[in-house]
Amino acid sequence: MNIALFGNIAKTKCFKMKKKQSVEELMKSCVRYFEQNSYSLPRIFQYKCMWKKHLIPFMVDKSIQHFNASVRDEFIKSQIPAGIITPYERDIIRSVNVLIEFQETGAITLSHCKSLDRKLQGPVGLLMEKFILHQENLRHCKLTIKGYRLFLERFLTYLNCKQISNVNEISEDHIINFISTQTNCRISMVSTIRTWFRYLYEEHILQHDLSTVLQHFHKIRREKLPSVYTANEVSQIESSIERSNPTGKRNYAMILLSTRLGLRASDIAYLTFGNIDWENSIIKLSQFKTGREIELPLLADVGDAIIDYIKYGRRRSLSSRIFLKACAPFTPVENGSVASAIGRIIPSSGVNTIGRRHGAHAMRHSLASRFLENQEPIPVISEALGHQSSDTTMSYIRIDIESLRKCALDTPPVPNEFYDQKGGIFYE
Secondary structure, eight states: OOHHHHHHHHHHHHHHHHHTOBHHHHHHHHHHHHHHTTOOHHHHHHHHHHIIIIIHHHHHHTTOOBOOHHHHHHHHHHHSOSSOOOHHHHHHHHHHHHHHHHHHHSSOOOOOOOOOOOOOOHHHHHHHHHHHHHHHHTTOOHHHHHHHHHHHHHHHHHHHHTTOOSGGGOOHHHHHHHHHHOOSSHHHHHHHHHHHHHHHHHTTSOSSOGGGGGTTOOOOOOOOOOOOOOHHHHHHHHHTSOOSSHHHHHHHHHHHHHHTTOOOHHHHHTOBGGGEETTTTEEEEEOTTTOOEEEEEOOHHHHHHHHHHHHHTOOOOOOSBSOBOSSSSOOBOOHHHHHHHHHHHHHHTTOOOTTSOOSHHHHHHHHHHHHHHTTOOHHHHHHHHTOSSHHHHHGGGGGOHHHHHHHOOOOOOOOHHHHHHHHHGGGO
């Protein structure tokens, strides 16, 4: 028998067994799941109280033994009156929804917002859908496709407001007027619409290539100075973290990885136990952004902070990743969680952040600045920061003010004859 088919049959049997569980057995299994995923005791106690106080009396009264989605719906209708739902009633609904989710999937997810279903309707919308399908066949990534759909939906809304139902009715003025109303993501918007019109022209749907209307729109890249903090400011940021609780221990270890080793938020988030060679005091990892392998020294302060978090702050988890979320279920942190944590720590430390960014990358820039102050060679800095090319590291030279001063030439004195020439015309 095919192994995959056998696995599907086994899953189906397991699913049916769950369906036949009594409500008491289902609750016990759910509580076991809570405990294995390190839910807090007050949270587990709250769920058990909700079930015991509301769900079980309802099922006993109705002589219902097995719990399912239809029972859940009937229970909610009987318990929650029409009108505004109170926070307590919301907890009741959540308690039975958790049971259904666990019964059907064997797991419980955190509540999250559902993504909008962006439908492109009408004759123009149909051509937009064909364009998106064409881009999917070209194997563009999901994020790119999502952007195409978002920007085309906005353009379609504009065209509908102008009562345009056919692509042949779209004029250059429509395109220019629409783009002029866009303030956010204008370059991405231009790129999407330009690509769509080029597709329509190449497919002979339009006789004229309207993409040329937007050919002069280009992104203007302005040189930016990296945000840096002095050694004293970085020390103040590090010492401002309260390390008496698990979250503080985690944040302190993460901030040291950023300030002492220059790791990006993504590399901190995906750091695993296997990346650390404790015997040789080395951290080896593959950078999330570039995929490049780097090897960094495990500094004593950094190692101590990680050990302190693992021993006294990290919740129980089977994950190989070191840093976990502060709230149950204690799943591994993501890039955004690390960036958000560091982004809160820096301003709350009392350091002046006006005119400067205050994230993990600012700490990385600050480390590069200290390397330059210590006159470390560019190849050494490039290797320490994990840059693919020394050209990337060269951009940090702009923040080495003292070295730039040494490159400045003395201005020669201007003779008096210069000002007196032609009767002193420069003084008129």
